[in-house]
Amino acid sequence: xxxxxxxxxxxxxxxxxxxxxxSALARSRVFKRLLFTEHRSLAEMLGLLAFICxxxxxxxxxxVVVPNFFAADISFETTIILGVLLGPLPAVAGGALLxxxxxxxxxxxxxxFNLAVAMISGFFGTFVEPEEVWSFSPFVxxxxxxWIRRNLRxxxxxxxxxxxxxxxxxxxxxxxxxxxxPHRLFALTTSLWPVRLAVWTCAAVVVGIPLKIWNAAxxxxxxxxxxxxxxxxxxxxxxxxxxxxxxxxxxxxxxxLVRFRxxxxxxxxxxxxNILRALLKExxxxxxxSSELAFxxxxxxxxxxxxxxxxxxVVKEIDPATLEMQVPSMLLQPLVENSIKHGLEPRISxxxxxxxxxxxxxxxxxxxxxxxxxxxxxxxxxxxxxRQGTGIGxxxxxxxxxxxxxxxxxxxxxxxxxxxTKVTMVMPVPVQDPSDTPFAERxxxxx
Numbered sequence: 001x002x003x004x005x006x007x008x009x010x011x012x013x014x015x016x017x018x019x020x021x022x023s024a025l026a027r028s029r030v031f032k033r034l035l036f037t038e039h040r041s042l043a044e045m046l047g048l049l050a051f052i053c054x055x056x057x058x059x060x061x062x063x064v065v066v067p068n069f070f071a072a073d074i075s076f077e078t079t080i081i082l083g084v085l086l087g088p089l090p091a092v093a094g095g096a097l098l099x100x101x102x103x104x105x106x107x108x109x110x111x112x113f114n115l116a117v118a119m120i121s122g123f124f125g126t127f128v129e130p131e132e133v134w135s136f137s138p139f140v141x142x143x144x145x146x147w148i149r150r151n152l153r154x155x156x157x158x159x160x161x162x163x164x165x166x167x168x169x170x171x172x173x174x175x176x177x178x179x180x181x182p183h184r185l186f187a188l189t190t191s192l193w194p195v196r197l198a199v200w201t202c203a204a205v206v207v208g209i210p211l212k213i214w215n216a217a218x219x220x221x222x223x224x225x226x227x228x229x230x231x232x233x234x235x236x237x238x239x240x241x242x243x244x245x246x247x248x249x250x251x252x253x254x255x256x257l258v259r260f261r262x263x264x265x266x267x268x269x270x271x272x273x274n275i276l277r278a279l280l281k282e283x284x285x286x287x288x289x290s291s292e293l294a295f296x297x298x299x300x301x302x303x304x305x306x307x308x309x310x311x312x313x314v315v316k317e318i319d320p321a322t323l324e325m326q327v328p329s330m331l332l333q334p335l336v337e338n339s340i341k342h343g344l345e346p347r348i349s350x351x352x353x354x355x356x357x358x359x360x361x362x363x364x365x366x367x368x369x370x371x372x373x374x375x376x377x378x379x380x381x382x383x384x385x386x387r388q389g390t391g392i393g394x395x396x397x398x399x400x401x402x403x404x405x406x407x408x409x410x411x412x413x414x415x416x417x418x419x420x421t422k423v424t425m426v427m428p429v430p431v432q433d434p435s436d437t438p439f440a441e442r443x444x445x446x447x
Contacts, residue, residue, distance in 0.1 A: 004195045006068060007188045011202045013071030015209065017059065021074075022210035025051060026217045035085075036218055045090055052078065053094045061101040063186070070188060075099065076174060077206040079114050080167060083121025084133045085211075091118035102186060109177060109185035117170055124166060132159045134215040138208030164204050171203040247276070250302060257305075264305050271302050289357060289366075290323040296332045296355070303340055311350025312340070322357040325364050327427065328400055335368040335423050338394045343372025343421055351420070362429050369422040375415035394423075401425065 002010075025031045034040065034048040059072035066072075075098035083091035095114030102110035125133060137160070171187075175196065178187035188199045250272055257265040275298050293316075304312050336353060344351040356367040398411050410426035 002070075002188055002190060004190050004192050006070075007190055007195055007199065010070045010188060011198060014074060014202060014206055017071055018074055018077070018206045018209045019213070021055060022213045026213055032217055032221065035214060036221060045086070048086070049082070049090060049094050049097070052082065053097045057098050057101060060098060064101050064105040064107075070186075073186065074206055075102075075110075075114065076117065076171070077167075077203055079117045080121040080170070080207050081210055083118050083123075084125035084128075084136075084163070086122075087126055088119050088122025091122045094118070107184055107186055109181060113174065113177065113185055120166065120170065124163065128159045128163075133163075134211060134218065136160055136163055136208050136211050138205045138212055167204045167207055168200045171200045175199070250275075250299075253302065268302050268305055271298060271305075274298060275302075286326040287329045288323065289318075289325050289327050292327055292329065292332050293318065293323075293355070295330075296336055299333050300336065300353075307340075307344075307350060312344065313350075313352045315352055315354045317354065317356040319358045321359055322364060325357075325429065327364070327366070328404060331366070331397060331400075331425070332368065334394055334397050338423075339368060339370035339372065339421065343370040343374070346373050359429065364427045364429050366425045366427070367422055369420060371420040374417040374419055374421050375413075401427075 028051070031048070031051045034044050034051065037044060040048065056074060056078050060075050063070055063073035075095075078098060079091055079095040082094040086094075092115055095118040096111060099110040099114045174185065174187045175189055178185045178189050190196055190199075250268075254265050254268045254272065257268065275295070300312075300314055304314075332355065336355075339353050344353070351371045354367070354369045356365075356369070358365050401411050410424075412424045413421065414424070415421040
């Protein structure tokens, strides 16, 4: 028998050990990935078992070699957690590993008892919904109180209460076996019933603490995933929004040529077909700047036919080092369209559109400038609000940059009435392949 005072101190320390170990594991990205993966390979399952069982097996070893230090051994509760989360077979493997130090200390019943606990808890976890396991609470008193209140109104079966009863029952059996076969199975045994009740209840609390901590990490991960999916959905909606806008404007350009210049209208239709063929392909959120420039060239070829080569000129000042940089798709065409429609078209003599790109340290800077009529006095704002009449195209570009980069997005519009307008965008230089690290996670330095 163990002194009641030492048992109560041990129970308090056990709660701290369970919280400390589970919190430390919850900080590991690898552990969370392995734990929250629905379908694990054998290697992933072994890795997850190693994460959980190795430190807690050391805890059992500490208990058998350090006199009166029993709190480090939470192998019984860990075996239950493995069973309800991972199933019978992984729990059997984990329970066997956790029993090794005890067997070496001549506690020969540790292995069969852990295997039995693993099978019972594993089959329980197999036949209940995962959410019922994750929502198991370490606050045993509140769980019982809520269960009683619910059953007073409408009696029903509660699997969480069943798990609580199961844990307490197995702890009672362990207590009984430890008293029947001293030094063959470890348990905190005492003759005082209040202390024994505390021991039985503590087992359920120790099981509930890791489940509670890991469930909080699981919910946080789900929220991040939902946020990522919402961003992707918004980007997809913005991307789909720009295509019909571009199509309608191009069809209007063709309509203006059909009656008086049918040959040019036919040429524009062929070029439009090429552009639509490109638009109908599956696109990523990011493309190389060279691809974006090629797409913009197709659009400009249509506008040159409509305006005439003498009225619309295009100048490119592109740093070759930027051509393979990843940029948001459909980034330049709406800006070029805006320059033509609102800058050069109102000007009788036409004008020049200049496309620039350059690197400044860790920043990729892209500019679209025209020498058109500019923005009327009083329309330019420091917040980057675009010119009156810009419409969906320019607003779409700005919103996509805001979605991708948040408050760090840089999108500046500067204009001089009668002299032209320049749009400047600043983006981070990708440090690796964009499929590995999303642009939204990289920082932008404001110039």
